[in-house]
Amino acid sequence: MPFRDVGLRQRGPRGWKAQWPRYLSCVAAAITACALASLSVRRSEPESWSFRRLQVQEDDKEERCKPARKPEIYGALFSLPPVEINFCGEIxxxxxxxxxxxxxxxxxxxxxxxxxxxxLVEAGGPIYQLNVLSDTSPRAKWDINRPPVRTFGGNSCLDFTQFCEVASITxxxxxxxxxxRHRLQEFNVSWGESGSQEVVVSTLGKMNMEAVEGDTELRFPTFLAAYEPYNSTHIGPDFPITPLFPHARSRxxxxxxxxxxxxxxxxxxSHSTLKYVESFGVMGEARSDRTGFNFPSGIAVMAPTDESFFGPTIAAVFVADRRNNRIVKLRLAYRTAPSHSSYRGEMPSLIWGGEYFRDVTGMNFNESLLDPVGISIYRHFIFVCEAEGNAITILTTNYVAHEELIYVTELYPPPSIQLTGSFxxxxxxxxxxAYVRRPSTNGLGxxxxxxxxxxxxxxxxxxxFRTQCTNATIYNTVIMANSTLYDEHVLYVLNxxxxxxxxxxRPNYLSKDSFNLSVMFDLVLWNETVLEGQMEYCLPPPPATTPPMLSANEDGWNTPGGGNILLTGASGRQVTCWSVMAIVIGTLLIQKA
Known part of the structure; x- marks a missing residue:
């Protein structure tokens, strides 16, 4: 019987059951034939095909894990889709x-x-120095030499010359x-000489001895961040130290x-002693407002910061306020103008500078922080590693509202990876x-x-501001007529x-009153100095369109929309009828009165 005559629907249930072994054998034969054909085709493929297939599937880290030869040109970045972590190095x-x-x-x-x-700090173990591969290696910048170059110290909570449960190293x-534990120590060491020994130069606190009083006593400290100027004359590569920052040369x-x-x-x-200046937060008291922290953890310094352009702020200190699930921004700044003769010698202080906290659900849930542990600064971005959130959130500062931090994106690991918080x-x-590959493989990536x-x-x-047009009328009539507004606007723009x-x-001095010509604002000088020759005047608004005067003809009223109201034909008769009726009703009402 031909195969086309063996139909399931034509035979019905009983015939289908009777023919089931035959159908099964046909299907098995077809599958076997297809498999053999596939094998024969693969065997007949040239070796280059197979090699090419393997090449496509291979992850070329040597290209993916280095800067592009011709990177794209980007503008200021405030938002980016989430990015999955794709390992370069995995040790x-x-x-x-x-x-x-x-x-x-x-x-x-x-x-x-x-x-x-x-x-790298091994839990319950020593500290390791790992050298990153140099530019001569195809794995440069993202892989390390093995084994570690050397180790520092050992772990013992009974020997003061050793370390006791190291929390972090800077x-x-x-x-x-x-x-x-309850202590921090600074060591002097030569990184390039693997045989050199570390020498302790300063200590604060007492190892494994929890203190009960005293401003300088520590209780389970975790992280340290250092501020150092770029050099003796600059806070940053292009930000000079001026009398506005008299202590910016310090460490x-x-x-x-x-x-x-x-x-x-x-x-x-001094590099030999650690001098206590002050602390931010109430000692021993957990808080969730502008006056303190609840279990502060990771800490990092950004210098200079946005406020440095407008006043006596040396740097910003970002703190991972762990149990409050927020990032706190503190300003290292002066409370009064240090360049004033009355306030010279005053030290900078830690001043509240803002926070990042999001208690959101739904589609914006990624913008919230869950157990922020580590924090690091890269260019103008703040990276925050969340232990419970298992992600690295990237924030940036608001260049207008300086107390605000803006969510940019997050880096999230594959499902098998758990971030520990240190990075x-x-x-x-x-x-x-640092990461843990489930179930329990620890590593460095x-x-x-x-x-x-x-x-x-x-x-x-x-x-x-330089891309916006300049309204000469506002400058010459509004700003020049109000000295307070003049100072506020000019000083902000000059800063x-x-x-x-x-x-x-100091070099390149320009008085704030240089633009005041008494009768008008000096927009020519404004363009040469502030706007760098990019000024464009705002065009006057177009004249208003006056609606045409209402008029009428034998066809009716001419309306502003271009139509007219007809008073002829049926419309005219209806208007006449209603007019007569109104007159009659009015007459009756008058007679009744």
């Missing part, structure tokens, strides 16, 4: 140190453009600072004194982080940051343009 602790131990903390330090170091060009440490719910401000300029960004656009984060310039109010109007004895 297990077993491969690195021989045991699957947990990573307590990692940090990064660029010694030179080519020499970079990652410091590498510096001259050495490193270790935060362990400062900021410590998360987690058990005491505060941040400690230390003067570390560090690098100047070259890489990010190192690295990624190259998304290109828009690496290439986008910081937002600039003055650049945006944003980074023009020296405060100190006549």
């Amino acid at each position: 297990t602790m077993t491969e690195l140190v021989g045991t699957n131990s947990k990573v307590s903390s990692i940090s990064f330090l660029a010694l030179t453009q080519a020499a970079e170091v990652v410091t 590498p510096l060009l001259t050495g490193f600072v270790v935060v362990d 400062y440490f900021f410590v998360s004194d987690t058990g005491n719910h505060r941040v400690i401000f230390l003067d570390a300029t 560090s960004t690098t100047e070259q656009g890489y990010l190192w982080f 690295s990624i190259y940051l998304p290109e828009p984060i690496v290439e986008s310039p910081p937002a600039s109010w003055i650049e945006e 944003a343009a980074r023009i020296n109007w405060r100190f006549p004895y």
